[in-house]
Amino acid sequence: MRRLFLARLAIVVALSFYFVSCTHEEEILTPIPEEPSDELVAFLVSSGFNEEEIKLEEDVFVINEDILISKDEVQKYVDGNKSDVSGASTEHYRGSYLVGNSYVTNIKFYIDSSVPSSWITAIQGAVNQWNSVNGTKLYMSIVSSSSNANTIIGTGYSSQNWVARAYLPSYNGRPGHTMTINTKYNYLNSGYKLFTIVHEMGHIFGLYHTDQTQGYFINGTPSVDSNSVMNSYILPWNGFTSGDVSAVQILYPQ
Numbered sequence: 073m074r075r076l077f078l079a080r081l082a083i084v085v086a087l088s089f090y091f092v093s094c095t096h097e098e099e100i101l102t103p104i105p106e107e108p109s110d111e112l113v114a115f116l117v118s119s120g121f122n123e124e125e126i127k128l129e130e131d132v133f134v135i136n137e138d139i140l141i142s143k144d145e146v147q148k149y150v151d152g153n154k155s156d157v158s159g160a161s162t163e164h165y166r167g168s169y170l171v172g173n174s175y176v177t178n179i180k181f182y183i184d185s186s187v188p189s190s191w192i193t194a195i196q197g198a199v200n201q202w203n204s205v206n207g208t209k210l211y212m213s214i215v216s217s218s219s220n221a222n223t224i225i226g227t228g229y230s231s232q233n234w235v236a237r238a239y240l241p242s243y244n245g246r247p248g249h250t251m252t253i254n255t256k257y258n259y260l261n262s263g264y265k266l267f268t269i270v271h272e273m274g275h276i277f278g279l280y281h282t283d284q285t286q287g288y289f290i291n292g293t294p295s296v297d298s299n300s301v302m303n304s305y306i307l308p309w310n311g312f313t314s315g316d317v318s319a320v321q322i323l324y325p326q
């Protein structure tokens with residue numbers, strides 16, 4: 073009994089220390105969580121994203137788990153929208169999500185040294201797959217220097233269930249600047265890894281999810297395409313569907 077009491081006391085003392093130090097740390101290190109700006113969220117919703125699928129993590133909006141766009145970037149879209157009094161149509165904003173001509177003919181990826189070799193194989197394979205699509209000016213390559221790159225591919229660990237995630241193209245027509253691979257999923261086989269990277273590259277140059285109604289529908293592509301690489305779920309790689317091919321041919325014609 074006496075022992076138990078002491079143990080309890082020790083726990084109470086330990087807990088109070090924990091809370092004190094925790095509170096102390098939080099006061100110094102953790103800024104007050106910022107509520108997502110209504111204006112920015114409203115803009116994303118007006119772009120076709122579902123509000124319940126938009127989360128804000130450290131100044132970056134995470135949409136449908138794997139699509140990233142920074143708050144600053146959304147603010148630029150919103151500001152561009154406001155200053156646009158010249159009567160340009162909404163097509164303009166859709167266009168600003170796409171990659172500009174000077175980049176899309178050679179999107180340059182740099183693979184960070186933290187990326188395991190099995191994922192490097194998948195990245196090389198994904199570049200080859202996209203480059204094999206005919207009738208589009210889309211072309212990409214892997215460069216050996218990060219300073220020459222448009223997109224850095226790196227790794228991170230998250231207990232969440234996204235395998236990889238990527239930024240959308242930026243306001244100035246540059247490809248999405250970062251792709252992150254979740255090392256929690258290093259065990260996936262090569263077919264799933266290849267599918268994952270081909271998919272994330274699609275986000276880098278502006279494709280959204282085929283099976284969700286976000287963004288602008290690409291006229292000329294099928295409305296249902298259960299094997300599309302741009303569905304929100306991962307399949308073993310089995311090549312592009314004709315809808316995937318049409319999407320890039322229409323967005324980035326030769």
Ligand SMILES: [Zn+2]
Pocket residue numbers: 138139271275281303304
């Ligand atoms: Zn995705």
